[in-house]
Amino acid sequence: RRIAAIVPAAGMGTRLGGALPKAYVSLGGRPLLSWAVEGLRNSGVVDSIIVLGAPDRLQQAREIVGSDVLVLAGGVERSDSVKAGLDAVGDVDYVLVHDAARALTPPSMIRRIADALFSGADAVIPVLPVVDTIKTVDSDGCVTGTPVRATLRAVQTPQGFRAELLRAAHDAAIQSGADVTDDAMLVEKVGATVRTVDGHSHAFKVTTPLDLTLAEALVASQPT
């Protein structure tokens, strides 16, 4: 029952507005990537960790995460980064894919994902209820529909998969060309069942300056 964690950390962080790629941005004095990797370690369920960093900052990523973590170059899209991780992960039973930007994800939530895999799930994702009403819109910005809110969930990471299934899903996706925003959507496309477990409010993705303000406040209010 070996679990590898793949950590895509090669995004530019354009929406955060800073000069640094997002994973390298400081939170409470150390990079987001450091927090994310520490959460995975503290879960106690992860046997190996692979980080996909910005290609021009691999040495910096290695210094951030330490020598027990394999650091490789990420790709143009998030799914390219995950694929690079899958190609390097070796012989494991399960894979967790975890955004470096979800820096404050509690280890207990990571264990929920592992537990679901150990109890037989092929694929499992952490989710939260959606607080806003969500609309679909067309290219002119006109509303085309309102999905029933009770059926919607906001999706976090880590997302957990049987390693073989995630490999097959990424291989099948090569032709698809669609905007791949998470790994579960590729697994859904090959017909597998994706289960859900409770996510956590602290597992939000640091994306905007407001998110970073919230993360700084959480770090300041918690004993470390």
Ligand code: C5P
């Ligand atoms: O862009 P988004 O917020 O969806 O990115 C989620 C995660 O994927 C981030 O941790 C980011 O660093 C990573 N990513 C990546 N390679 C890319 C784009 C995003 O590893 N090409």
